[in-house]
Structure formats: structure tokens, C-alpha cells
Amino acid sequence: MKKHYFFLLVFTLFIFPFIVPVFSQTSPQLVDYIFCKCNIITIDELNPLFEAIAIKDGIIIGLGDTEEILENFATENETTYDLDGRTIMPGIIDGHTHYMASLFWIGETETIYEAQILALANGYTTLNEKSIDMGEFQWLQEAEQNNTLRLRVNAFLIYNYAWLENNESVLVEHWSPDLEPLLEHDRKFRIPGFKIYLDGAYGNRGFPAMSDPYTQEMIELWGIINPYGDLYFNQSELNSVVDSLHDRGFSIAVHAMGDRATETILNAIEYALNGTDNDNARHQIEHNSFIREDQITKALSLNTIHSVRGYFPTYWQQEYADLYSAVWQERTVNRYSLPGEGLHSYLETDFGFLHGYDEDNWSKSANIRPFLHLWGLVTRKAIDENGTIHTPNPWVVEHEISVEMALRMMTIEGRWKDRVSVG
Numbered sequence: 001m002k003k004h005y006f007f008l009l010v011f012t013l014f015i016f017p018f019i020v021p022v023f024s025q026t027s028p029q030l031v032d033y034i035f036c037k038c039n040i041i042t043i044d045e046l047n048p049l050f051e052a053i054a055i056k057d058g059i060i061i062g063l064g065d066t067e068e069i070l071e072n073f074a075t076e077n078e079t080t081y082d083l084d085g086r087t088i089m090p091g092i093i094d095g096h097t098h099y100m101a102s103l104f105w106i107g108e109t110e111t112i113y114e115a116q117i118l119a120l121a122n123g124y125t126t127l128n129e130k131s132i133d134m135g136e137f138q139w140l141q142e143a144e145q146n147n148t149l150r151l152r153v154n155a156f157l158i159y160n161y162a163w164l165e166n167n168e169s170v171l172v173e174h175w176s177p178d179l180e181p182l183l184e185h186d187r188k189f190r191i192p193g194f195k196i197y198l199d200g201a202y203g204n205r206g207f208p209a210m211s212d213p214y215t216q217e218m219i220e221l222w223g224i225i226n227p228y229g230d231l232y233f234n235q236s237e238l239n240s241v242v243d244s245l246h247d248r249g250f251s252i253a254v255h256a257m258g259d260r261a262t263e264t265i266l267n268a269i270e271y272a273l274n275g276t277d278n279d280n281a282r283h284q285i286e287h288n289s290f291i292r293e294d295q296i297t298k299a300l301s302l303n304t305i306h307s308v309r310g311y312f313p314t315y316w317q318q319e320y321a322d323l324y325s326a327v328w329q330e331r332t333v334n335r336y337s338l339p340g341e342g343l344h345s346y347l348e349t350d351f352g353f354l355h356g357y358d359e360d361n362w363s364k365s366a367n368i369r370p371f372l373h374l375w376g377l378v379t380r381k382a383i384d385e386n387g388t389i390h391t392p393n394p395w396v397v398e399h400e401i402s403v404e405m406a407l408r409m410m411t412i413e414g415r416w417k418d419r420v421s422v423g
């Protein structure tokens with residue numbers, strides 16, 4: 001397969017809201033880098049495109065056309081670059097990965113280094129690790145201290161394990177009660193919150209918790225034990241879990257696939273917010289695999305944040321199309337409508353190291369290639385192991401996402417959910 005190289009300059013997104021092009025100096029100001037004759041996509045709706053950029057001390061201090069920038073800024077050391085029409089955009093933020101956690105288990109310094117270079121080369125600057133245990137936590141802390149952390153990592157600490165034992169959720173009990181969120185924007189390692197597993201995920205983790213039962217056919221075919229799927233916490237348990245983490249200043253990221261799980265977590269977030277806005281807490285819901293219209297309305301009123309799956313090879317999902325009722329099909333397609341509804345929504349890919357990257361195979365769902373996810377979000381098409389392109393089933397393509405919206409989900413919306421402190 002032909003290799004694709006993307007030129008991508010990645011920079012910190014949080015400075016964008018403060019950019020105002022200003023050009024009125026008499027002598028050029030000395031900066032560290034100038035890139036000109038390029039296509040700069042800012043993801044800022046008011047100032048979407050520029051041609052040249054000036055950077056000093058890691059901060060963007062000028063944007064404009066090539067002539068303006070060269071007139072107002074200069075560099076020493078030949079660090080003014082003519083990019084000949086190449087594109088510059090903000091660094092990509094993945095809202096849901098298990099990349100760093102999977103590297104921890106490999107444990108080889110060289111692999112860890114190269115894997116981070118691979119992620120950076122693909123355009124990622126920040127990963128949200130949605131399940132970090134104690135060992136991974138200490139390792140990431142050390143990596144930051146030794147300067148071996150190249151990516152920014154937002155770690156969501158595991159609150160409970162992703163399975164039930166004797167119908168009980170298995171809690172992770174070793175987190176210190178004095179642990180506080182780590183949110184500083186200039187840190188590579190941050191702790192915005194906790195990850196809570198609320199329902200199943202097909203197979204041995206149990207099944208998504210639904211408000212209508214699975215059919216007899218599904219129960220037999222998939223070996224389902226609880227006909228309504230598996231909910232790991234009841235409403236009052238979840239209310240007190242979310243409320244106490246909220247009070248300690250943590251965001252919560254909740255695995256919720258079935259609509260009964262979504263209902264329970266929306267209620268718990270409402271309880272914890274207690275009339276305040278989610279703009280401060282930034283509680284977020286992962287997967288949203290079956291979401292109802294009334295829940296979208298409630299999510300809008302709470303201003304919750306939602307993950308949307310990127311590239312996903314839905315062409316093999318005929319089995320689901322045949323088994324799901326029209327109502328279930330509509331609920332599972334609703335997940336793609338979330339950004340269009342005006343909800344904060346971010347890219348979710350779920351990639352790890354061992355399964356995330358295969359030089360010649362683009363077909364895998366949990367894929368490290370962000371532009372494959374962009375293509376998936378916009379077209380819902382998929383590519384198989386042989387390189388054949390598949391058009392999606394009609395029931396999957398109801399809600400289209402524009403390229404602009406998908407790019408927002410991959411950058412500024414990922415930044416929104418980060419809740420880093422700038423001060």
C-alpha cells in the first residue's frame with residue numbers, strides 16, 4: 001500500500017481564543033519560527049484560515065498573509081520556512097484511547113519512545129487515557145519527571161473494573177482519598193477525572209443496559225444472561241459515586257452504551273451538578289451507543305459532553321441491522337447526531353498500541369490514523385483488509401458530519417473536555 005505522509009505542525013490549541021491579528025509595528029519583531037505560504041486551519045469560526053504564522057516561546061503571536069507576517073516578524077537561524085501550500089492545523093486530541101496504558105504493559109523504553117513518535121507523526125499531541133490503574137499512573141508520573149513523555153496525557157483513573165462479580169461491580173480501592181485533580185496546562189501528565197464503567201460492552205463484560213429487553217433470538221445467539229443487559233450501579237449508588245467525585249473536583253467519564261445506562265448517568269450528573277452548569281465540571285459520557293431523543297434533550301439542558309466513535313467498519317454489521325428493531329436502529333444511529341444537535345462531542349477511537357497500528361492494514365476499528373477517523377466520521381465508509389472500500393448500510397448514514405465539524409471534534413472539542421487550567 002502506498003504510504004501517505006502528512007505534513008502537520010502541531011501547536012497548543014488553548015491559545016487560539018486569544019489570537020487577534022495585529023500588524024502595526026515599525027521594525028520586525030524577532031520570533032523563533034515563521035511559517036509562510038501555507039494553508040492554516042485555525043478551527044476558529046471567526047478567523048478560520050490564514051497563510052502565515054509567527055511563533056515565539058511556543059506561543060502563536062502573529063497570523064496573517066505571508067506579506068504581513070514577513071513585514072512584521074523576522075527570525076534568526078534560518079527558521080523562516082516557505083511551506084509551499086502545505087497545511088498547518090492544531091494538534092489532534094483523542095478523547096478516548098488506551099495507548100499509553102498498552103505501552104506500559106510492553107515496558108520497553110525503545111518501543112515506548114517510538115510509539116509516542118508514531119502518535120506525534122500522525123498528528124496527535126494529546127491523548128485522553130480512559131482507564132488508568134495505579135501502576136500505569138505511577139509510570140506516567142515518572143515518565144513526565146524523566147522527560148520521556150512526549151505526548152500530553154490526560155489520565156482518567158479507574159473507579160471500578162469493567163465487569164461484574166456475583167452481580168456486583170468490582171471497585172478499585174487503592175486510590176488515596178487526598179488525591180486531587182491535576183489540571184495545569186503546561187504539564188504533560190494531567191488527571192482531570194475518573195473513569196466509571198456503568199454497563200456492559202458485549203461478551204464477557206456483560207451487555208449494554210437497555211430500557212427494552214434483548215429479544216429471545218439475541219439472548220440465545222449472544223449468551224445474554226440479564227435480558228435488559230448489565231448495569232453496574234443502581235441510581236442511588238451512582239448518584240453518590242458521581243456526587244463525591246464531583247465534590248472532590250474531578251470530572252467523570254462514564255462508559256454508557258445502552259440507553260438505560262445513559263439514563264442513569266444523566267440523572268446522576270444532574271444530581272451532582274445540582275443546578276450548576278457542566279461548563280465547570282466537564283462530566284463526559286463515553287460511547288453513547290444507544291441514545292434516545294428525550295436523552296439528547298436532557299443532555300442539552302445539562303450541557304454534558306459526549307464521545308462519538310470515529311472510523312468504524314460498519315459494513316460487517318448486517319447482523320445488527322437484521323436483529324435490531326427499527327427503534328433500536330434509530331437509537332444506535334442517534335450517536336452520530338450528537339455534534340449536529342449542538343452537544344459538546346469529541347472524537348473517540350479507543351486505539352491501543354498492539355492493535356492500533358498496522359502499516360498495511362487500515363481496516364481495524366481502533367486505529368491510530370486520525371485522518372482515517374475523519375474520513376469515517378464524514379462518510380461512514382470503511383476499508384477492509386484487502387483495501388476494498390465499503391459503503392455503509394443505509395441505517396448507519398442518517399446523520400452526516402461535515403469535515404469542519406469533524407475537525408472541531410478532533411481538536412477544539414477535545415480541548416474543551418480537557419478542562420485544563422491556564423492560570
Ligand SMILES: [Zn+2]
Nearest residue numbers: 096098130350
Ligand atoms: Zn475504551
